[in-house]
Amino acid sequence: MNVAVPPAARPADVALAYHARTKHSLKAYAAGPETLDWDMQPNPFREFEGAPRLALPLAAEGLGVTFAGMVTPGAVPAAVLDLAGVALLLEVSFGLAAWKQYGPDRWAVRCNPSSGNLHPTEAYVIAERVPGLPDGVHHYVSRDHVLEQRRVAAAGSGGGRLWLALSSVHWREAWKYGERAFRYCQLDLGHALGAVRYAAGCLGWSARMVEGIGRAEIARLTGLDRAQDFPGAEREDPDILIAIDTDPTPGSVAPVVRPSVSDDAGWSGAANVLDRHPLYRWPVIDQVSAATHGGGEPVPETTPMSPSPPPPRAAMAQARAAGVILARRSAQQFSAKGSTMPREAFFGLLDALLVRAAAPFDAWTYAPRIHPLIFVHRVEGLAPGLYALPRRDGVVDGLKAALRADFQWAVPDDCPPHLPLFRLVETDCRAIARTISCHQAIASDSSFALAMLSEFEPTVTGDPWRYRQLHWEAGLLGQALYLEAEAAGFRGTGIGCFFDDDLHRLLGIEGMAFQSLYHFTVGGPAADTRITTEPAYPGRSA
Incomplete structure (x- = not known):
């Protein structure tokens, strides 16, 4: 008797199914380990034993380039x-x-x-x-x-x-x-x-x-x-x-x-084992990885970029680029009192997320598909509430159709004319931001928190590899926020734990045309004096 072989799932379907099954919710978290032994965590440093080593000089401390120069x-x-x-x-x-x-x-x-x-x-x-x-x-x-x-x-x-x-x-x-x-x-x-x-x-x-x-x-x-x-x-x-x-x-x-594709000669070194006693296996990760690799297809789209550099800001002109990069940390907690942000600094951080022919968004030619929704808590002269920053021309109508019909879409007073910022609703949203971000206080004690809403299902269906690239775009935005916040005298941190569909329902989103991929928050950090800091490379000098 012939038994029909079920057809293999399309790569796009594998990616969409993976995304759906790995969502956190108020009722349950995505599948993960039941316990962690921090003394047995994987080695954070890969090495290739037997490979010749070349020590590199250190020079960052002597680099005088300003933050503004770095991005211009x-x-x-x-x-x-x-x-x-x-x-x-x-x-x-x-x-x-x-x-x-x-x-x-x-x-x-x-x-x-x-x-x-x-x-x-x-x-x-x-x-x-x-x-x-x-x-x-x-x-x-x-x-x-x-x-x-x-x-x-x-x-x-x-x-x-x-x-x-x-x-x-x-x-x-x-x-x-x-x-x-x-x-x-x-x-x-x-x-x-x-x-x-x-x-x-x-x-x-x-x-x-x-x-x-x-x-x-x-x-x-x-x-x-x-x-x-x-x-x-x-x-x-x-x-x-x-x-x-x-x-x-x-x-x-x-x-x-x-570069030229290498032959099979001249290789040396063997990779070290990072975890000798793994307790779990997550085969779905290998499945989504295989489904989203792509095969070197040509770029499907490009986007025009403004050749103009970011508007000059005092913090950028004064800050030393290497100093900002080396000082960057992920904030563990915020001081609500120290998180009141000047409106000009807030507008400057958002401006840094717009696509220009400058660092970091000239690192590729893909049109932006990530649009921040911002929970404003403590910004001088700006009403608390939910705001939107569409980053691509022509996406506003799609966002309006996907989000709640009663959102205002009002331009805030004194907003820079070139900044596409809209107020959706004026309200105290600290409790909402905290709850949606897995009950983490960093999302409510800050100056603002944001959710990175992506143009999702049509993008992934068109090319499953874009499932990866959408996350890369979200991470690219996060890196810009990290450094811009540091240069402005504040601190940021990424939030990977959030309740996906609970946020979507709050926004009025149905289906998967738009999905939030990453959360982020910026504020005045509260230092933990119990933690000591030591040099990165003790005993080595430039």
Whole structure:
């Protein structure tokens, strides 16, 4: 008897089903581990044992570039592409910012933020003819600020070129967050992409994601497809390839050149095991990963960007870029008294989320699909309530149709004319923001909190890979908020735990045309004096 074989689920359906099953709600949280042993958490640092190491110089403390210069095309003279430049790029994007200690517990803080400080993102350098750096593939170990040479390549001719490849170790997040971890890994990648773009700006360079490249090619370039190099170790998911332009012309978009796909010779090093006794398995993460890899399709859309830099702000002009990056922390709690924000600072933070031909949003050509909904609590001269910031021309009508019919859509008084900010309802929304964000006080004690609403189902159905990219866009917005808040004298923190559909019902959203992917909050931090801070690289100097 012939038995009919059920058809394989479409990749888009797999992504949509994963998103639906990993939602938190007021009634239940997404599937995760029942217990955590913090003494047995996965090693936060990947290493390739046996790979030659190259120590990198430290230079961030001596970098005098201002925050305004970092985000203004052409404001910083392009640095020479050499080992020192590569070292500085890595130091202010993926390097350690400090060590923290509380009692017997000691942990590292990195320049690129991560959900739960678990850091699933790994960084690889692909170098061609960079003085001081051997040609080939190198893995960056942030703990030691060193490069491990994974592959030796024959030196070519011509000018130097540089790429960074990013991958994810899903288990680092899944160890704590279970099935929802894939979302957090993608958000971390968005933060990492932003961190690289800002770091490139410190050097007068630019950074752009290589679009239309498949995971198999990234895996071959980085050696992540070499099973023999991961004996018993957790595998890495190839995600993003970033081309570094070391001589950018403001206002122009140079063609992105890909590195040559490596052969199978010249590799060294074996990956360390990060967790020797994993207690759980979450196969749905592998399923959604496979469904959303894509195969190198061409870019389906582009968006025009304003060539103008952000309007000058005093905080940006005075703040030193490296100082802001190294001082960035995820706020653990806020002081309600210290969270009253000047209206100009609030407008400045929102302005920094608009798409321009400048860092960080020139890191790709995708049109914005993330639109913040802002719970305003403590902003001088601005009524508390719910506000919307549509970031793409033509999306307002769709948002109005999807959200509650009784929302006002009123332009606040004295709002800058170019800022597309609308007040939806005037009310004290502190309790709502706290409840929706898994009852976390950081969402209510702050100056404001926001939900990043995405144009979801049509985007994912059109190309399942966009499920990843939408999260990357949300993480990119989060990275901008982190640094802008720090430069303005405030502090931010990402919120990955929120009650998805309870928020949607509150907003009047039905179906999956729009979905919130990430929450964020900004305010005046309340310092915990019990936690001590130590240098990132004690005993090492520039």
